[in-house]
Amino acid sequence: DTEVTQTPKHLVMGMTNKKSLKCEQHMGHRAMYWYKQKAKKPPELMFVYSYEKLSINESVPSRFSPECPNSSLLNLHLHALQPEDSALYLCASSQDIGRMDEQFFGPGTRLTVL
Amino acid sequence: ILNVEQSPQSLHVQEGDSTNFTCSFPSSNFYALHWYRWETAKSPEALFVMTLNGDEKKKGRISATLNTKEGYSYLYIKGSQPEDSATYLCAFIKGNAGNMLTFGGGTRLMVKP
Numbered sequence: 243d244t245e246v247t248q249t250p251k252h253l254v255m256g257m258t259n260k261k262s263l264k265c266e267q268h269m270g271h272r273a274m275y276w277y278k279q280k281a282k283k284p285p286e287l288m289f290v291y292s293y294e295k296l297s298i299n300e301s302v303p304s305r306f307s308p309e310c311p312n313s314s315l316l317n318l319h320l321h322a323l324q325p326e327d328s329a330l331y332l333c334a335s336s337q338d339i340g341r342m343d344e345q346f347f348g349p350g351t352r353l354t355v356l
Numbered sequence: 357i358l359n360v361e362q363s364p365q366s367l368h369v370q371e372g373d374s375t376n377f378t379c380s381f382p383s384s385n386f387y388a389l390h391w392y393r394w395e396t397a398k399s400p401e402a403l404f405v406m407t408l409n410g411d412e413k414k415k416g417r418i419s420a421t422l423n424t425k426e427g428y429s430y431l432y433i434k435g436s437q438p439e440d441s442a443t444y445l446c447a448f449i450k451g452n453a454g455n456m457l458t459f460g461g462g463t464r465l466m467v468k469p
Contacts, residue, residue, distance in 0.1 A: 287457060297454075
């Protein structure tokens with residue numbers, strides 16, 4: 243199984259809602275990532291988890307809260323988001339966090355904040 | 357802020373044409389360069405990981421070269437097919453930044469049958 247799955251595919255939420263994005267991989271990868279992609283822009287790294295521990299947080303606002311409950315699962319909890327947070331959220335995983343480790347991406351969750 | 361640029365932004369070619377596009381990145385503090393292919397409504401897919409100056413990698417009709425001294429990489433597609441239509445993204449890793457990718461803006465390739 244060389245797939246990274248993400249649920250839901252689409253999510254519409256109000257600014258007062260709390261929701262979560264889910265990402266799963268069963269490739270035995272020990273690094274997992276969240277990226278944000280705004281329209282017509284490249285993906286931007288948000289968080290990196292290595293061996294289930296948060297290793298990088300790219301100055302992401304606290305309304306985004308990542309969680310790695312086990313080595314196969316990565317969640318992104320969303321609370322009090324703003325309309326400008328509307329974007330495609332991509333999850334990825336890699337064997338480890340070395341420079342040669344290609345990242346396997348999920349198809350993304352399209353988030354709209356009203 | 358790292359400057360990773362790709363050109364052209366978009367490209368229309370006929371089936372059978374060969375094509376190439378460029379990724380420019382900072383030449384100092386180079387660590388690695390990744391190329392990804394992203395078809396609409398699908399997941400980005402890794403094509404190549406390149407680390408050494410002069411590296412050349414090939415996968416079928418697609419190949420890539422790397423020049424770390426001048427800070428550029430070329431991606432070549434020989435005999436383009438409609439199924440090659442996708443956005444091609446390069447991603448730069450600086451210094452000892454583990455696996456932190458900084459993506460370029462991508463080149464959108466459309467191959468007409």
